[in-house]
Structures are given as structure tokens and as C-alpha cells.
Amino acid sequence: MIRMKHQSLTQIFFWPAVIAVISLAGLIFALVYDDGLEIVANAAVALPVAVAFYYYYLKPDRQSTPKSALKNRQ
Amino acid sequence: MQRKTIRRWAWVHKWSSLVCTVFMLLLCLTGLPLVFSDEIHDWVGDHIATPEIQHTGPMASMDTLLAAAKSRNPGYVPLYMFRDEDEPLQWTISMGKTADATTGIRYVVMDARTAQVLGEPPAEQGFMYVMFKLHTDLFAGLPGMLFLGVMGLLLVIAIISGVVLYAPFMHKLSFGDIRHQRGEKLKRLDIHNMLGIVTLSWFFVVGATGVINTWADLLVTYWQSDQMAQMIAPYKNLPPPTQFASLQQSMDVAQKTEPDMQLGFIAFPGTGYTSQHHYGIFMRGDTPLTKRLFKPVLIDAQTATLTDSRPLPWYLVALLVSQPLHFGDYGGMSLKWIWLVLDILSIVVLWTGLKIWWKKRHQVMPAIYVDSMAHRMQPHQG
Structure with missing residues (x-):
């Protein structure tokens, strides 16, 4: 197991797990339901696109990010 | 996770990805037009429309339809009779020289009401046919299909190992962080990780179902x-x-x-x-x-x-x-567009992954994988 100084595994995987479960549910619901629920299901499948768009284009770069070892190693 | 464990997962991720990436890029690229197969056929004028006629009687007999198809292709035997979901008033009969023919197939599209032949679309030619063959069997039949299945399995392994490696990369970063100002390498890595983790379910499902399809x-x-x-x-x-x-x-x-x-x-x-x-x-x-x-x-x-x-x-x-x-053909046009965008995001994940490896290929074990994070993690004591 890992003990991390800043983020635990739960913290690291919380949002990825939420997105994975919602988009997976959307993929399956769209297969089972037509009509109104199809829009909801398609929106769930599209969630990763919206999240990616937000984090790449809209969310400002965190200049305050602690200098990571990754940076130090470069 | 200990340093040794991370190294092992990094090795698995690197090699499972490297072996399949070129083929996955090919599959993602050829998959793009295939998502819109029907629309492209319409666009290039391949689509055979059902005529608008006044018809109140019963549908044409199956025997009449079969006879009409046979009369168009003497010496051929019928293989399958099917219809496009979007054209419920049409029937198509495929025909071959023998019942087990897999090449030289002919198609006859007929009006289900009148048995009038509406068209005989050419088979085994054209842009979409090339895309389809590259996507399904690389023009190599069953061996090609099974080969792509193995590449798909490697993709699944690459996705799983990528999820495992996501943790050591992210312990100092918040979800979705992209370090735009810290140089191309880190930016590329962050994009790879962020897109990889958000498209996880979709890429996994499409990859795994693609493998099943090869069987x-x-x-x-x-x-x-x-x-x-x-x-x-x-x-x-x-x-x-x-x-x-x-x-x-x-x-x-x-x-x-x-x-x-x-x-x-x-x-x-x-x-x-x-x-x-x-x-x-x-x-x-x-x-x-x-x-x-x-x-x-x-x-x-x-x-x-x-x-x-x-x-x-x-x-x-x-x-x-x-x-x-x-x-991705089960949720209307909106799902097709979502499929297209997710496909493009997957291409970005593959491409950034390839570039990360290329830039680091002379290192025995890229520092980016191990050294940077391993010392920050302490094995759990008890």
C-alpha cells in the first residue's frame, strides 16, 4: 500500500472513478433505453469530453503547484 | 507501492503500449469514418432511397423477391437476406457463386412492397471498404482479425497498467492539472494522464468489445x-x-x-x-x-x-x-459525434504516449516513471 504525503489513493482516484462510473453507466443505459433517457445517457458518455475540455482550456494553470520532483528531475 | 513494483508496472505499460500503438492509431483513424458509415454513403451518393409510391396492398412475397434477385444474377446462389434498419421498406439479398463464398459477393436491393430492384451496390471496393478492411482484418482474413484481437488485448493491458501508474504521477497534483508553463515534456505527460484517465471507461469498453468482435x-x-x-x-x-x-x-x-x-x-x-x-x-x-x-x-x-x-x-x-x-451506433447522431470526439481524444492519448516514450527512449528506465515519485512514497509499515 502507499502512504502519500499529499494525496491518498482515495483522493487521487475519486474523480476518475466518478467519471468512469458515470460514463460506463451512460454507455449501457443508451443501449437499453430509447427516447428521453437516451439524452441523459449520451450526456453521461460525453462527460469525459466536457471534463477534458474544462481542464485543458478553461481551468487556469496552477502556478502555485508545489515544485514537484518531476520538475526537479528534468 | 514500492519502487520495484512501479518499475514492473512501468515496464508492462511501456511494452504493451509500444507493441500495439501503431495498430491502435490505425484502428482509431480508420474507425473515424466508420462511425459515420451511413452518413458517408449518403454523402457520396451510394445510398439507395426507397421510392415514394402509393401502396396499399400486402408486401411482396419473399419468393418474388428471391426470384427477382436470382434473375439479376444467373449462376449465383442466395446467401443472406437482410434489411437496413433505416430502410424498413427495402430488402437486400446477397449472392455468391457458391453458398460458402466470401468474395465476389453481389448485392441486390429491392422494394419490399413491389419486389422492384432498386439497385445493385458494388461490393468490395471504394474508400469505406478499404477503411473497413483495414479496421477489421488488415486485408488478411481471419489471421488478420485475430492479430488485431491480440493488439486489442495489449491495449487493455496498457489501459490497466496506465491506471495503476496514474497514482504515483498524481500524488502531488490535483485531478486534471495540466502544467502548461512547465515545458513541453510535463505538459505532454499531464495531457496523456488526464485524457487517459477521463476516457478510461470508453476506451476500455471500445477496446474490449473490439477484441470480442475479432472472435x-x-x-x-x-x-x-x-x-x-x-x-x-x-x-x-x-x-x-x-x-x-x-x-x-x-x-x-x-x-x-x-x-x-x-x-x-x-x-x-x-x-x-x-x-x-x-x-x-x-x-x-x-x-x-x-x-x-x-x-x-x-x-x-x-x-x-x-x-x-x-x-x-x-x-x-x-x-x-x-x-x-x-x-457507437445505438444512440442516434449525437452519440456518433461523441464517439468521434472520444476517438480523437484516444488518438491524442496514443500519440502523446508515443512521444513520451520517444523522448525518453535512451533512458534505461525513464525517470519520469520512477525516480521522481518513488522516493516520495513510503511503503506502508504495518
Whole structure:
């Protein structure tokens, strides 16, 4: 197991797990339901696109990010 | 996770990805037009429209339709009869020189009301055919298909190992952080990680269902030797029929056997989905899910009587359910567009992954994988 100084595994995987479960549910619901629920299901499948768009284009770069070892190693 | 463990996962991720990436890029690129296959056919004018006519009588007899198709292709035998979901007033009959032909196939599209031949679309040519073959078997038949299946399995392993490696990368970063100002390398890595983790479910589902699809021929062959062999056991040593009973009558018997289902497609005697002695009449449901699940009704092709009807076994149900999840053709145009964008995001994940490796390829074990984070993690003590 890992003990991390800043983020635990739960913290690291919380949002990825939420997105994975919602988009997976959307993929399956769209297969089972037509009509109104199809829009909801398609929106769930599209969630990763919206999240990616937000984090790449809209969310400002965190200049305050602690200098990571990754940076130090470069 | 200890340093040694991270190294092992990094090794798995690196090699599973490297081996399959070129093929996955090919599959993602050829998959883009395939998502919009119907629309592209419309756009280039391949689509055969149903004429708008006043028609109040019954639909044309299946026998009339079959005769019309045969008259267009003397010397050919019918293989399958099916229809496009978007064109319920059409029937298409595929024909080959022999019942087991896989090349030289001809198609005859007919008006289901009048049996008028609407068109004979060319097969095995054109841009979409090339895309389809590159996507499914690299023009190499079953070996090509199975090879792509192995590449798909490597992709699944790469995705799983990528998820495991996501943790050590992210312990100092918040979800979705992209370090735009810290140089190309870190930015590329962050994009790879962020896109990889948010598209996880989709990429995994499309990859895994793609692998299942590569086993389609094997699964059908197994079904033939398993359930089909049991159903047609009494016909085992009989010579192939030379006279065939009415297709319409056979269809009526099948409909009577499964009154709550509707006709999906017909496999003519000698083709892969039936026996030499039977019309394989495949009935389906009408809900979004059950319309993809067929129930074969075997009708004796000489007497037009019922031989047997059994639900598909679980492995063919799994195959049929996995197909829409791979094609993305089950949620209307909006889902197709979402499929397109997710496909493009997957191409970015593959490309950034390839570039990360390329820039680091001379290192025995890229620092980016191990050294940077391992010392920050302490093995859990007790």
C-alpha cells in the first residue's frame, strides 16, 4: 500500500472513478433505453469530453503547484 | 507501492503500449469514418432511397423477391437476406457463386412492397471498404482479425497498467492539472494522464468489445459445431436438397413459431449461419436491446416445416451486445459525434504516449516513471 504525503489513493482516484462510473453507466443505459433517457445517457458518455475540455482550456494553470520532483528531475 | 513494483508496472505499460500503438492509431483513424458509415454513403451518393409510391396492398412475397434477385444474377446462389434498419421498406439479398463464398459477393436491393430492384451496390471496393478492411482484418482474413484481437488485448493491458501508474504521477497534483508553463515534456505527460484517465471507461469498453468482435468468426464456428450440430443431427447423412420449398411459407412458419418477434435476417441453405438443409430464419425483438439479439428458427428447406428453434447461447449474446458498444451506433447522431470526439481524444492519448516514450527512449528506465515519485512514497509499515 502507499502512504502519500499529499494525496491518498482515495483522493487521487475519486474523480476518475466518478467519471468512469458515470460514463460506463451512460454507455449501457443508451443501449437499453430509447427516447428521453437516451439524452441523459449520451450526456453521461460525453462527460469525459466536457471534463477534458474544462481542464485543458478553461481551468487556469496552477502556478502555485508545489515544485514537484518531476520538475526537479528534468 | 514500492519502487520495484512501479518499475514492473512501468515496464508492462511501456511494452504493451509500444507493441500495439501503431495498430491502435490505425484502428482509431480508420474507425473515424466508420462511425459515420451511413452518413458517408449518403454523402457520396451510394445510398439507395426507397421510392415514394402509393401502396396499399400486402408486401411482396419473399419468393418474388428471391426470384427477382436470382434473375439479376444467373449462376449465383442466395446467401443472406437482410434489411437496413433505416430502410424498413427495402430488402437486400446477397449472392455468391457458391453458398460458402466470401468474395465476389453481389448485392441486390429491392422494394419490399413491389419486389422492384432498386439497385445493385458494388461490393468490395471504394474508400469505406478499404477503411473497413483495414479496421477489421488488415486485408488478411481471419489471421488478420485475430492479430488485431491480440493488439486489442495489449491495449487493455496498457489501459490497466496506465491506471495503476496514474497514482504515483498524481500524488502531488490535483485531478486534471495540466502544467502548461512547465515545458513541453510535463505538459505532454499531464495531457496523456488526464485524457487517459477521463476516457478510461470508453476506451476500455471500445477496446474490449473490439477484441470480442475479432472472435466473431470463431464463436459462430463453435456455435455451428455445438448447438447447430445438435439441431440438425437428423439431417447429418442426407444429401443436400435440390428442390427448395417456398421461402414465404418458411417465413410464415417461423413467424408462427415466434409470434412476438419479427424477422431479422434469413440465412440461405449452406451458408455459415444455417445448414445445407435449412432456411435459417433469425427472429429478433423490438426493444433497443432485444432487436440486436436474434433467435434462430431452422425451417426445413424442402418441406417448409419447423426443425428446431433455440435461443442463442451466452457467448453469441455477448458478441451481439458487444457490437453496438464498439460501433457507437445505438444512440442516434449525437452519440456518433461523441464517439468521434472520444476517438480523437484516444488518438491524442496514443500519440502523446508515443512521444513520451520517444523522448525518453535512451533512458534505461525513464525517470519520469520512477525516480521522481518513488522516493516520495513510503511503503506502508504495518
